[in-house]
Amino acid sequence: MGTTPQEITELDAGGHPVLLGAAVLHTLEKQLQPLKGVMPLVLGDHNTLQHCLPELLAHVPSLRGAATIAVEPGEGAKSLEVCQVIWNHLLDLAADRQALLVTLGGGVVTDLGGFVAATYKRGIRSINVPTTLMGMVDAAIGGKTGIDLAGVKNLIGAFHPPLGVYVHVPFLRTLGKRELLNGLAEMLKHGLVADAEHFEQIANAALHDLDALAPLIQRSAAIKAAVVRDDPRESGLRKVLNFGHSIGHGIEAHAWEGQGRALLHGEAIAIGMVAEAWLSWRMELLDREQCDRIAEVLLKLYPAHHLESSDNHRILELMRNDKKNADGGFRFTLLNAIGSARYDVPVTAAQVQEALEYYRLLVRK
């Protein structure tokens, strides 16, 4: 293969390791070999099973006998109905508590598969093999699993750390630009909350040059892993990762209610970051110059999303169901500077409306 086992970086995400490098699938094979008597199962969507599974099996012979379980691509798979199909499938396969579920896909597949693994027979082991940029730098790392209910993202879920997360960057060859930008939004967030230089490097990166992207992916995964290691249950520090996500989740949920203008998670979070950077300035935490730089970078990368003032009410309503709130009020993660965040900042509904208006006027120009 031209790779050697040494070409591996192992990050400690607290409850589990994250492995990256040219030889990462070779390392996965080595991890699986001693697990004799274990029934491996691979969960993916139709795309990942078609485009990524052959490459996985080429490098990881231990998985060649594994049963595969396919779900439809897209957020719709994160439902109780799909869980029920998978649970029944595991039962039909006579999967016992020693079974091992390998999730091969983006955030939807790792969130869904992680939840199924957390709850089947009170918990079986899982391994995450992310195939999207979003999965590699964010969704697959940290043990958060979940499905959607009543229109609320991840309303039902569990903390269930996988045995390991194996990041094989070449899978990104299968993605289009929109999918790459989706994950890039979380990488930009990592820069904004923890590493100003990382933010500028991503802002200037050539998206389709995987060799150039690989070290940035590693840096983003390392930021995520370090935060999760220090606060696995999100009692404090982990909340810094919510920057852009309070307003972003509201906008994402609102877009899903509309007709034909659904946003990807990263696209919604990019809007949320613009609005929440402005809120950070409004609360006198962030310089105006840095606030403007954030808007400049994000608006250059992400398409404008048209909001009406009349949408504000519903967006706020959708934001109220967010898991991040406590005591009935909004608690935001805001920026002190590019590269430094503060969490649990109380924000009023009126201030959120102002931030939405700011974004609306910005993209109208």
Place this chain on the structure above:
Amino acid sequence: MGTTPQEITELDAGGHPVLLGAAVLHTLEKQLQPLKGVMPLVLGDHNTLQHCLPELLAHVPSLRGAATIAVEPGEGAKSLEVCQVIWNHLLDLAADRQALLVTLGGGVVTDLGGFVAATYKRGIRSINVPTTLMGMVDAAIGGKTGIDLAGVKNLIGAFHPPLGVYVHVPFLRTLGKRELLNGLAEMLKHGLVADAEHFEQIANAALHDLDALAPLIQRSAAIKAAVVRDDPRESGLRKVLNFGHSIGHGIEAHAWEGQGRALLHGEAIAIGMVAEAWLSWRMELLDREQCDRIAEVLLKLYPAHHLESSDNHRILELMRNDKKNADGGFRFTLLNAIGSARYDVPVTAAQVQEALEYYRLLVRK
């Protein structure tokens, strides 16, 4: 009330305490008082909300403002559909991650409520207030939660220790004899796997004398708590608690498929214990005399259940889905003596059939 806070026994079940004694609800009130800003919710079934909630509220004023969520009594409530109703209810109440779910009921309510608490917004806190003997000595203790799917008991679940289990023995006044015998089966099991004297004391106890029952409940809860403390995830020792449950689960699931002869869990486990005591003798682990004593005690307390030889096949099939199995074979917990168990004993399907035949002939006499 005539009780003082000193009249409390606190057992350590590893992940959580179990509290017993005359002042236990007083202690619960003291635990709740510092939890300001927390939204308490009480989950019960129609019976427990009618018969036990007034007494709970009388002693625990902090719960008087709590929203109550009612489910139908019986195993049918341990379903995904009911979970969905409760999750939606919590969402409608705007319950956030700080919410506290108090489960008031038997094993069904604590299993179901525990699972809902384990998964709503990736986990909220719960407190168990068992109202049945089964709940007090077994189901409410140890952090196992679960619901049924595809006819398999507890197929879906999680380990989610409650903040505490509060055992208020006077709630048993609301139970009939059949319900008491249901829980007594697990107490007899505690004696069989861990304490021969406890087994004989229960065999001779006056079931309706709560004052006489209270110390036996405490001893059983202590056995369960000690086992769970030493092996919370059931990787070894905790399996001793499965005595009677391998065949018992098969018989229970089979009875539920039939018409109008559904067994309570404890009734099925009592049959399982007779059959598995015989298997223990058959495998040359247990004396014939002790095997006969076990059958004598159990057949005196529990009604005969009529099985046909033609039922054996289906019972075995149902047993194969049991979480306790590994590598496709049956692994049983058997007895070395009354008061001493051994787990992970390989047993063949043919031996299970023999044990079922033994029980069948025994009750035919």
